[in-house]
Amino acid sequence: MITYSKKAMNNKLNPQALRLVGQPMFRLLEDVKKLEAKGQDIVHFEIGDPDFNTPSAVVEACIRSLRVGQTHYTSSYGLTELREAIIDHTYQELGFKPSLEQVLIAPGANPLIYFVIQCLVKAHEEVIVSDPSFSTFYSVLNFLNIKTVRVPLKEEYGFRMNPQDLSKRITPQTKMVVLNSPHNPTGAVMTPAEIEAVCLLAKEHNFFILSDEVYHLMSYGVKVASPGVHDSCRERTIIINSFSKSFAMTGWRLGYIIGPEFLIERISLLTQTIISCVPSFIQWAGLGVFDVPDEEIKAMNEELRLRRDLLVDGLNQLPGVTCLKPQGAFYVFANIQGTGMTGEQFADLMLQEAGVALLPGSNFGQEANGYVRLCYAVNCDRIKEGLSRMNGVLSKRLLTSPSLKAL
Numbered sequence: 001m002i003t004y005s006k007k008a009m010n011n012k013l014n015p016q017a018l019r020l021v022g023q024p025m026f027r028l029l030e031d032v033k034k035l036e037a038k039g040q041d042i043v044h045f046e047i048g049d050p051d052f053n054t055p056s057a058v059v060e061a062c063i064r065s066l067r068v069g070q071t072h073y074t075s076s077y078g079l080t081e082l083r084e085a086i087i088d089h090t091y092q093e094l095g096f097k098p099s100l101e102q103v104l105i106a107p108g109a110n111p112l113i114y115f116v117i118q119c120l121v122k123a124h125e126e127v128i129v130s131d132p133s134f135s136t137f138y139s140v141l142n143f144l145n146i147k148t149v150r151v152p153l154k155e156e157y158g159f160r161m162n163p164q165d166l167s168k169r170i171t172p173q174t175k176m177v178v179l180n181s182p183h184n185p186t187g188a189v190m191t192p193a194e195i196e197a198v199c200l201l202a203k204e205h206n207f208f209i210l211s212d213e214v215y216h217l218m219s220y221g222v223k224v225a226s227p228g229v230h231d232s233c234r235e236r237t238i239i240i241n242s243f244s245k246s247f248a249m250t251g252w253r254l255g256y257i258i259g260p261e262f263l264i265e266r267i268s269l270l271t272q273t274i275i276s277c278v279p280s281f282i283q284w285a286g287l288g289v290f291d292v293p294d295e296e297i298k299a300m301n302e303e304l305r306l307r308r309d310l311l312v313d314g315l316n317q318l319p320g321v322t323c324l325k326p327q328g329a330f331y332v333f334a335n336i337q338g339t340g341m342t343g344e345q346f347a348d349l350m351l352q353e354a355g356v357a358l359l360p361g362s363n364f365g366q367e368a369n370g371y372v373r374l375c376y377a378v379n380c381d382r383i384k385e386g387l388s389r390m391n392g393v394l395s396k397r398l399l400t401s402p403s404l405k406a407l
């Protein structure tokens with residue numbers, strides 16, 4: 001058998017392919033799978049995948065559509081019926097009605113991040129992203145070799161993007177600013193005044209705002225503001241949204257974009273070229289989302305709020321750990337600097353010794369080495385179990401390692 005060195009293989013590739021880094025989280029998932037294969041019980045705080053079942057209105061809509069033969073191509077913009085439902089939903093949530101040509105259906109929010117940046121940003125232009133941030137933003141920008149300008153999010157500012165910090169990073173090359181509120185990985189929700197300040201900067205300096213709103217419906221006691229209301233997504237605001245998180249539909253792969261018509265037209269051509277369309281029956285299932293009773297969504301959010309409170313209170317009692325209480329999404333971003341460990345050491349220790357899977361802050365940027373992200377997509381009993389195991393490991397460490405700080 002002929003064996004090739006990695007270097008020789010890499011030489012065969014388009015250099016751009018070597019710029020692909022993927023999502024660091026998937027590396028930890030491999031380790032978790034190995035431990036579970038050996039029979040170890042793991043408490044899962046790592047994946048941002050709601051543990052609720054997809055609402056039955058969605059499942060039934062899908063089955064009905066399959067039974068009547070909705071198994072063919074659709075327009076690459078998506079089904080008109082679903083786009084119209086999204087227009088109505090946008091009106092209810094944000095108070096403006098985009099045109100049909102401003103709305104396109106996609107297989108989740110993730111590919112849309114790539115489609116937007118690929119269609120809009122030129123080689124010499126810059127994109128401003130928060131640090132920490134959802135890793136796809138960095139990965140796509142790295143793949144496309146576009147300069148990423150990072151705005152550090154500060155814990156003392158509630159991990160929200162501070163418009164003043166943002167304004168210091170704007171240059172004539174700034175083409176786009178990425179907002180994500182509620183935020184992954186911190187759960188931070190920007191205030192309406194902060195969002196408005198970013199919109200004013202966008203107008204003044206003529207850049208686009210890519211607003212990733214996949215957690216828009218997941219907030220606790222606050223109303224989430226969107227930059228889309230300032231220009232109805234007609235000029236410079238692009239909203240990306242998804243059914244993955246709010247409706248427990250991560251595996252269905254269904255999302256949408258609202259943006260200026262000239263951009264959406266290009267994205268429809270890219271969709272046509274690469275994926276043709278989202279499967280027809282998945283889009284019909286998506287229409288079922290608008291039949292989900294409000295009480296069902298409220299009940300999911302209420303359960304998430306209880307979990308958040310339990311997790312944050314418990315984390316704040318662990319030696320060397322402090323944690324803010326975020327107002328949205330389903331993540332907490334805990335400060336573990338008092339343990340004397342980096343986020344990676346902490347995540348490794350918890351996986352190996354406590355059977356608790358969580359993600360180091362370094363998976364989300366360069367500014368978050370002293371933090372870890374926990375997702376509360378597990379029930380209250382499992383949260384208690386995870387906290388108790390972490391407490392056991394940290395308390396033992398405290399006895400053997402007096403250097404444990406901040407106690």
Ligand SMILES: Cc1ncc(COP(=O)(O)O)c(C=O)c1O
Nearest residue numbers: 048108109110134184242244255
């Ligand atoms: C901020 C953010 N945007 C997009 C996505 C991807 O969502 P989707 O499942 O719709 O591709 C995620 C998933 O974790 C996310 O956190």
